[in-house]
Each structure stands twice: as structure tokens, then as C-alpha cells.
Amino acid sequence: QQQxxxxxxxxxxxxxxxxxxxxxxxxxxxxxxxxxxxFPGKGPALLIAIRPDVSxxxxxxxxxxxxxxxxxxxxxxxxxxxxxxxxxxxxxxRRPGYSSASKIIFGSGTRLSIRP
Amino acid sequence: xxGVTQSPTHLIKTRGQQVTLRCSPKSGHDTVSWYQQAxxxxxxxxxxxxxxxxxxxxxxxxxxxGHQYPNYSSELNVNALLLGDSALYLxxxxxxxxxxxAFFGQGTRLTVV
Numbered sequence: 536q537q538q539x540x541x542x543x544x545x546x547x548x549x550x551x552x553x554x555x556x557x558x559x560x561x562x563x564x565x566x567x568x569x570x571x572x573x574f575p576g577k578g579p580a581l582l583i584a585i586r587p588d589v590s591x592x593x594x595x596x597x598x599x600x601x602x603x604x605x606x607x608x609x610x611x612x613x614x615x616x617x618x619x620x621x622x623x624x625x626x627x628x629r630r631p632g633y634s635s636a637s638k639i640i641f642g643s644g645t646r647l648s649i650r651p
Numbered sequence: 652x653x654g655v656t657q658s659p660t661h662l663i664k665t666r667g668q669q670v671t672l673r674c675s676p677k678s679g680h681d682t683v684s685w686y687q688q689a690x691x692x693x694x695x696x697x698x699x700x701x702x703x704x705x706x707x708x709x710x711x712x713x714x715x716x717g718h719q720y721p722n723y724s725s726e727l728n729v730n731a732l733l734l735g736d737s738a739l740y741l742x743x744x745x746x747x748x749x750x751x752x753a754f755f756g757q758g759t760r761l762t763v764v
Contacts, residue, residue, distance in 0.1 A: 541693075571755075576757070577757050577758075578655070578741050578743075578755035578756050578757045578758050579694065579741070579755045580755065581752060581753070581754070584752075624693050624694075626693075637699075637707075638684065638696040638699060638707055638709065639684075639686075639694075639696065639743075639753060640696070641693030641694050641695070642693055643692060643693050644691070644692065644693050
């Protein structure tokens with residue numbers, strides 16, 4: 536059962552443009568929404584993350600927009616650069632309780648290519 | 652400060668064989684999670700270890716088992732390998748009660764032939 540749906544599957548953006556990746560989740564118990572960046576042959580690396588009590592978080596050229604009522608969140612990459620070419624995963628998890636572990640539920644990924 | 656280290660980086664096994672993958676967590680971390688990432692897919696949670704016990708398990712058969720040692724390092728064992736087990740196996744470490752920031756290793760690429 537896919538709990539985090541991600542789109543598009545692939546995206547091509549011109550250098551300097553804005554890259555936008557969208558995700559939707561189902562489980563309202565999720566309270567942490569990270570984005571991971573993965574280069575070929577590497578493990579995922581945390582890029583930026585947000586909690587549902589804020590609607591937007593910005594770190595440099597990367598911004599997460601969060602819509603709690605719609606259960607949707609998105610990643611915007613401003614001034615996209617060729618070095619941003621990678622696969623991006625949205626994800627969701629729950630804060631662990633005393634006796635329960637927390638797992639990260641990943642989206643299916645978006646392969647982003649930035650054309651010079 | 653070393654991050655999460657996994658070994659080996661690549662592995663080729665024959666169908667029906669058994670395999671053991673290893674993970675050393677980031678310094679200061681006490682929790683290890685394992686994920687399977689099939690080609691072109693997002694990582695799928697296998698299980699998580701804390702205090703040498705399996706705390707939560709994803710939708711994977713009993714052929715997948717693990718272990719955590721007192722030094723927090725961990726192993727993932729897969730028995731009776733199937734062709735469909737071919738994937739990148741990722742280890743992630745975190746600090747138990749700040750589980751939000753998980754650091755991933757570069758993974759072990761397992762190919763079953």
C-alpha cells in the first residue's frame with residue numbers, strides 16, 4: 536500500500552529554471568516530511584524537511600511548501616543547476632513513541648535533469 | 652567523523668544462497684534501519700533495530716532477518732535468495748528518540764543470478 540504518492544516520475548528543467556516536485560500522503564499521523572536527494576551509486580541524503588505546523592520552509596535554493604488540509608507537500612528548487620540533477624524522494628514518518636519505532640515511508644522518486 | 656558505512660559495496664549471489672550484509676552506524680547513533688531499494692523505486696523499510704532487538708518490521712518475509720551488536724553495528728541476513736531480491740540494500744542510522752534525521756549509507760548492491 537503506497538502511503539506517499541510522488542509526481543512527476545521524471546522532470547527536465549532548463550538551467551536557471553524552477554523545478555517543482557509534488558507529493559501527497561494518506562496517513563494523518565505522519566508528522567515529519569523530509570526530502571532526500573540521491574545520486575547514482577549513492578545512498579539518499581537528507582536535503583530539507585518540514586513539520587506540519589508550518590506551511591513553508593526555505594533553505595537556500597530549496598523550499599518545501601506544505602498544505603496540511605490537502606495532505607500535500609512540494610519541493611521547489613529555484614535557479615536549478617546541472618549539479619542538481621539527481622533523483623529526489625519525498626518521504627513521511629511519525630515521531631517515535633516510547634515503545635514503537637519509526638520508519639520512513641518514501642515516495643517513488645523523481646528523476647530530475649537540468650539542461651545547461 | 653565517519654558516516655554510515657556498509658560492506659560489501661557490491662555482491663553477486665546465486666539463487667538459493669544466503670547473504671549477510673553489514674552496517675556500522677554513524678558515531679553517536681544507536682538505532683539502525685534497513686531498507687531495500689529496487690531499481691527505479693523508492694527505498695522500502697525492512698526492519699529497525701534498537702537495543703539489539705527488532706523493534707518494527709516492514710512487509711518482508713522471514714527470509715529477511717537481522718542482528719544488532721552491543722556496539723550498535725548491524726547485519727542483514729537474507730536466506731534462500733530469489734532473483735527478486737536483487738536490489739540496493741540501504742542502512743540508515745539515527746538516534747532513537749530523535750529518529751527524524753536518519754543518515755543513510757551508500758548501500759550494498761546485491762545481484763542474484
